[in-house]
Amino acid sequence: MVNPVTIRNSALALRRAIAATVLVAAVVPAPAHSESDTTTGRINAQIAAPLGVGATADMSFSRLGRPASPGAPRTTASDRMTSSGLALLQMDDSSPAQIVISGSPNQAVGLVVGDKGAIGLNNRKISISGYTHTAGPMPALGPDGRATIEFGATLKLAANIRDGKYRGTFDVIVSNN
Amino acid sequence: MSFRSHIRGFAIAAVFAASAVMSSHANAQASATGTGTANATIAKPITISASTALDFGIIVPNGTGNGSLTVTVDTAGSRSITAGGVDGALMGGTVGAATFDITGRPNATYAITLPPAAVDMVGTVNPANTMPGSVGNFTESTTVLGGTLVVGGTPGLGQDSFTVGADLTVPETQADDVYVGSFDVIVTYN
Numbered sequence: 516m517v518n519p520v521t522i523r524n525s526a527l528a529l530r531r532a533i534a535a536t537v538l539v540a541a542v543v544p545a546p547a548h549s550e551s552d553t554t555t556g557r558i559n560a561q562i563a564a565p566l567g568v569g570a571t572a573d574m575s576f577s578r579l580g581r582p583a584s585p586g587a588p589r590t591t592a593s594d595r596m597t598s599s600g601l602a603l604l605q606m607d608d609s610s611p612a613q614i615v616i617s618g619s620p621n622q623a624v625g626l627v628v629g630d631k632g633a634i635g636l637n638n639r640k641i642s643i644s645g646y647t648h649t650a651g652p653m654p655a656l657g658p659d660g661r662a663t664i665e666f667g668a669t670l671k672l673a674a675n676i677r678d679g680k681y682r683g684t685f686d687v688i689v690s691n692n
Numbered sequence: 693m694s695f696r697s698h699i700r701g702f703a704i705a706a707v708f709a710a711s712a713v714m715s716s717h718a719n720a721q722a723s724a725t726g727t728g729t730a731n732a733t734i735a736k737p738i739t740i741s742a743s744t745a746l747d748f749g750i751i752v753p754n755g756t757g758n759g760s761l762t763v764t765v766d767t768a769g770s771r772s773i774t775a776g777g778v779d780g781a782l783m784g785g786t787v788g789a790a791t792f793d794i795t796g797r798p799n800a801t802y803a804i805t806l807p808p809a810a811v812d813m814v815g816t817v818n819p820a821n822t823m824p825g826s827v828g829n830f831t832e833s834t835t836v837l838g839g840t841l842v843v844g845g846t847p848g849l850g851q852d853s854f855t856v857g858a859d860l861t862v863p864e865t866q867a868d869d870v871y872v873g874s875f876d877v878i879v880t881y882n
Contacts (some may be wrong), residue, residue: 645847691783
């Protein structure tokens with residue numbers, strides 16, 4: 516005759532064995548893909564044509580009458596010519612400077628004006644400053660890889676400025692952005 | 693044999709084993725209980741994800757000749773050129789090393805596998821513009837092709853990151869375009 520205690524213990528052993536089996540099944544070594552992983556990194560590069568820049572028109576303030584008091588005529592890229600209300604000012608054919616930039620289509624570029632501070636005649640100077648341009652805050656070349664940009668500036672005339680033809684230059688530095 | 697078959701096999705074996713135990717106990721009219729020890733390690737899978745691209749920025753070849761220039765972005769994201777191109781051929785743009793993040797079992801060590809061969813670049817404006825096998829000599833910031841996953845912001849989760857740099861070889865007459873490419877990085881538990 517089988518002892519009831521033995522039967523209970525045997526049943527318990529069976530349950531444990533089955534539970535152990537299930538446990539073993541659950542901890543069978545994980546599939547190999549958990550031991551390694553792969554990802555894809557991205558690479559970016561832009562090949563651009565060399566930038567070219569050339570001046571195609573000078574900035575001209577034309578003929579200015581000597582002011583009775585100091586004043587500030589200016590020629591700008593957008594307004595072409597304005598004045599500060601000086602009575603003797605004449606700017607009948609003033610014009611902004613114009614440069615042409617060439618490079619890669621749609622290339623974003625940076626513009627920096629190298630302001631030399633004055634135009635001159637011998638040792639006489641007229642202060643120039645406040646350069647502006649038409650390229651906007653984020654200059655870029657067009658689909659043809661070119662951009663034409665106009666530059667203006669402001670002269671500051673002293674009341675006792677001497678007659679004469681004053682000349683000067685300014686640099687435009689173009690870089691890829 | 694399938695995983696399910698394995699389970700079935702274990703279960704059947706367990707039943708037979710248990711039956712044998714029962715029979716034995718029935719014959720012996722006695723009982724005994726033993727305690728076995730089962731050990732198992734539950735491993736968090738190792739994962740890797742790319743967080744930033746390898747950017748070589750804007751490069752300006754000189755447009756003539758049969759030569760080429762080589763641009764290197766190191767694992768710190770610094771860019772240099774070995775030869776060729778126009779004066780100042782590296783013209784800005786976004787430059788940086790690729791960054792990869794890894795997660796897995798805390799304190800586990802892992803190995804990195806980088807591409808063994810150079811990979812291609814293709815133009816996005818004109819896909820006919822290509823630079824076959826142009827990006828190679830991949831390097832990574834651990835310098836030993838591996839590291840250790842340390843517990844960081846997430847309790848119980850090890851994490852690490854590394855960067856990858858490479859060389860880009862550009863023919864001097866390469867067409868203007870915005871080029872893209874890709875490369876695979878593998879991480880493996882040691």
